Amino acid sequence: MLAPGASxxxxxxxxxxxxxxxxxxxxxxxxxxxxxxxxxVPINGIPDSLVRQLMLALALAAEQNGFTKAxxxxxxxxxxxxxxxxxxxTLIQTVQHLWAxxxxxxxxxxxxxxxxxxxxxxxxxQHREIHLLQMLAEHAQQAHAAPLHLVVLLHQGxxxxxxxxxxxxRDEWQKVQGRFEAIxxxxxxxxxxxxxxxxxxxxxxxxxxxxxxCAEWIARLAVEGALPVGLxxxxxxxLSRRCYPLHPLTLLILPTLCQKIAQNExxxxxxLGSREPFGLLERLAQMxxxxxxxxxxxxxxxxxxxADGFADSLTHHRWVEVVTALERFDSxxxxxxxxxxxxxxxxxxxxxxxxxxxxRLILELLFGSATGVxxxxxxxxxxxxxxxxxxxxxxxxxxxxxxxxxxxxxIAERAHWSLVDVLNALAPFKPVVARxxxxxxxxxxxxxxxxxxxDRWPPKPLKTDELPLWFYLADEQDQPxxxxxxxxxxxxxxxxxxxxxxxxxxxxxxxxxxxxHAALHQDRVAQREYQTWLLHAEMETTxxxxxxxxxxxxxxxxxxxxxxxxxxxxxLQQRLSHWIEEVCYPQSPLxxxxxxxxxxxxxxxxxxxKRLLAAMLKAADPGRIRDCENPGGKExxxxxx
Numbered sequence: 297m298l299a300p301g302a303s304x305x306x307x308x309x310x311x312x313x314x315x316x317x318x319x320x321x322x323x324x325x326x327x328x329x330x331x332x333x334x335x336x337v338p339i340n341g342i343p344d345s346l347v348r349q350l351m352l353a354l355a356l357a358a359e360q361n362g363f364t365k366a367x368x369x370x371x372x373x374x375x376x377x378x379x380x381x382x383x384x385x386t387l388i389q390t391v392q393h394l395w396a397x398x399x400x401x402x403x404x405x406x407x408x409x410x411x412x413x414x415x416x417x418x419x420x421x422q423h424r425e426i427h428l429l430q431m432l433a434e435h436a437q438q439a440h441a442a443p444l445h446l447v448v449l450l451h452q453g454x455x456x457x458x459x460x461x462x463x464x465x466r467d468e469w470q471k472v473q474g475r476f477e478a479i480x481x482x483x484x485x486x487x488x489x490x491x492x493x494x495x496x497x498x499x500x501x502x503x504x505x506x507x508x509x510c511a512e513w514i515a516r517l518a519v520e521g522a523l524p525v526g527l528x529x530x531x532x533x534x535l536s537r538r539c540y541p542l543h544p545l546t547l548l549i550l551p552t553l554c555q556k557i558a559q560n561e562x563x564x565x566x567x568l569g570s571r572e573p574f575g576l577l578e579r580l581a582q583m584x585x586x587x588x589x590x591x592x593x594x595x596x597x598x599x600x601x602x603a604d605g606f607a608d609s610l611t612h613h614r615w616v617e618v619v620t621a622l623e624r625f626d627s628x629x630x631x632x633x634x635x636x637x638x639x640x641x642x643x644x645x646x647x648x649x650x651x652x653x654x655x656r657l658i659l660e661l662l663f664g665s666a667t668g669v670x671x672x673x674x675x676x677x678x679x680x681x682x683x684x685x686x687x688x689x690x691x692x693x694x695x696x697x698x699x700x701x702x703x704x705x706x707i708a709e710r711a712h713w714s715l716v717d718v719l720n721a722l723a724p725f726k727p728v729v730a731r732x733x734x735x736x737x738x739x740x741x742x743x744x745x746x747x748x749x750x751d752r753w754p755p756k757p758l759k760t761d762e763l764p765l766w767f768y769l770a771d772e773q774d775q776p777x778x779x780x781x782x783x784x785x786x787x788x789x790x791x792x793x794x795x796x797x798x799x800x801x802x803x804x805x806x807x808x809x810x811x812x813h814a815a816l817h818q819d820r821v822a823q824r825e826y827q828t829w830l831l832h833a834e835m836e837t838t839x840x841x842x843x844x845x846x847x848x849x850x851x852x853x854x855x856x857x858x859x860x861x862x863x864x865x866x867x868l869q870q871r872l873s874h875w876i877e878e879v880c881y882p883q884s885p886l887x888x889x890x891x892x893x894x895x896x897x898x899x900x901x902x903x904x905x906k907r908l909l910a911a912m913l914k915a916a917d918p919g920r921i922r923d924c925e926n927p928g929g930k931e932x933x934x935x936x937x
Contacts, residue, residue: 334402335395341409343416346425353377369505396441403444410448420850433475444817485524488551493535495568510536513544521651543588552646608651614645620821621691636670641691653688697815697822706805715797719747724841733875736860738888741876754780769793778857784879789852803833
């Protein structure tokens with residue numbers, strides 16, 4: 297639609313629009329036939345800097361559309377994380393002006409998989425690149441001969457990606473989200489069923505018995521009000537027959553279940569084309585006419601292949617309830633009672649969808665006259681219970697322990713703890729070895745990491761002779777007083793302290809919960825959920841701590857009182873070695889003898905030292921002592937004597 301007016305792409309798009317919505321096509325103002333249309337800048341999301349990928353994509357689009365080499369070069373030079381936002385906006389305005397001169401009618405920036413940029417930003421909040429989206433959204437409101445249009449695509453809302461941020465940054469993200477108009481591309485259940493049906497290509501007709509059975513099930517589902525809104529009994533019957541061998545209840549569950557997974561339609565078609573265990577193609581290869589794929593087989597597929605894909609904590613919590621209930625039931629996996637439990641669990645996971653719930657009448661579609669006995673068996677084992685107010689069976693969670701509440705209470709009781717003291721006590725980092733200086737001098741040259749903050753500055757001197765490397769945990773625009781610490785010193789300022797504080801406090805609070813609550817030792821459901829939370833908190837803490845050394849470009853570095861830009865880990869190693877050789881130990885002699893330089897000499901050196909001492913005791917003359925029996929590799933030990 298936005299292509300040049302005379303292009304074939306524009307003509308085809310307009311013809312399609314006229315066919316689908318003639319009224320809208322008349323209202324749409326196409327570009328002039330002689331115009332160049334919109335300059336399209338497509339960006340595919342990857343875990344990288346949004347600024348870098350935006351400017352590289354803009355440079356590529358400019359190069360392909362005849363912009364000067366100087367303009368393209370400026371765009372590529374600006375493709376650096378942390379580049380000033382004003383500079384980025386100025387370059388975009390320049391592209392708009394130049395495109396308008398070429399007859400262009402607009403600039404279209406399309407960002408697919410924006411969530412990957414947001415995830416990267418959540419680990420690098422110091423760049424504040426999220427504000428670029430806000431600035432672009434505001435700039436798009438301004439009139440221009442080639443106005444800016446910004447379209448971004450997300451699998452989830454902004455709030456799904458900001459859980460790794462501190463509270464202040466989460467509030468800022470909410471403001472940025474408010475600058476965009478959200479358009480939900482979420483198909484209704486009725487439309488999703490038609491999409492599923494379109495993926496099936498029947499090879500012949502169903503047998504009369506199968507067709508009759510399918511019609512009976514659809515009729516009973518219609519009576520129970522289990523069919524989606526907008527889908528009548530006749531249409532549902534046609535879809536169900538086309539989607540054989542999916543049981544009608546399986547067909548109704550499948551689209552909604554896939555919506556609970558972050559990828560939605562991608563997850564749906566992954567199942568339809570899957571040859572993995574319990575995938576559709578795998579099951580088709582083993583089935584005969586008259587057999588059906590029932591909901592319990594959906595459960596087995598997702599538990600084996602998609603168990604960690606649930607997008608929200610409530611859905612994951614319900615999934616854990618079902619898994620734990622199956623473990624408590626402790627029955628062979630192929631028994632009808634286990635299959636019934638899996639079916640009830642899936643229906644619970646979906647939430648009540650009108651009449652599509654774990655009611656007795658719905659369950660009888662699958663288990664027939666045996667339903668009553670099987671339900672009694674599960675109820676007797678305290679695996680399920682019946683809710684009278686909405687007439688459905690629910691998997692009994694088996695636990696009354698409120699883990700989120702207990703965690704919040706534990707965090708609140710530690711409201712005034714010091715992050716610096718905790719990290720210094722944990723000592724999460726080993727000494728950082730300056731490799732080049734160590735190899736050149738033969739002496740181990742390293743830095744001992746420590747932590748400081750405004751209320752713990754200047755930090756206490758280290759108890760070792762190693763050089764200090766201070767990580768200063770800053771608040772907002774806080775800067776340390778570099779004159780307050782002994783020189784020479786290396787200081788790295790961390791600007792994502794809020795998130796680090798939240799992650800570490802949650803991790804420590806979770807570690808303390810078993811000491812406070814007996815339920816975490818006795819309740820298997822609570823134990824499973826607790827272990828999941830603890831593992832997640834530990835991974836988050838480890839990932840964030842690794843950022844300090846593995847992504848040094850995310851910090852602000854000072855060597856002495858001078859700031860130095862660090863590009864990557866290799867650059868940091870070069871800076872540290874240069875700092876040791878030129879500033880800390882500029883006159884250190886080169887004595888490549890590990891008995892002198894190493895705290896823990898090698899076994900060979902220790903053997904040589906013992907022989908040296910023995911030879912010194914035996915030799916009375918001051919001449920050169922030599923290991924006559926085996927001079928070999930120990931010559932370096934005896935040589936200086």
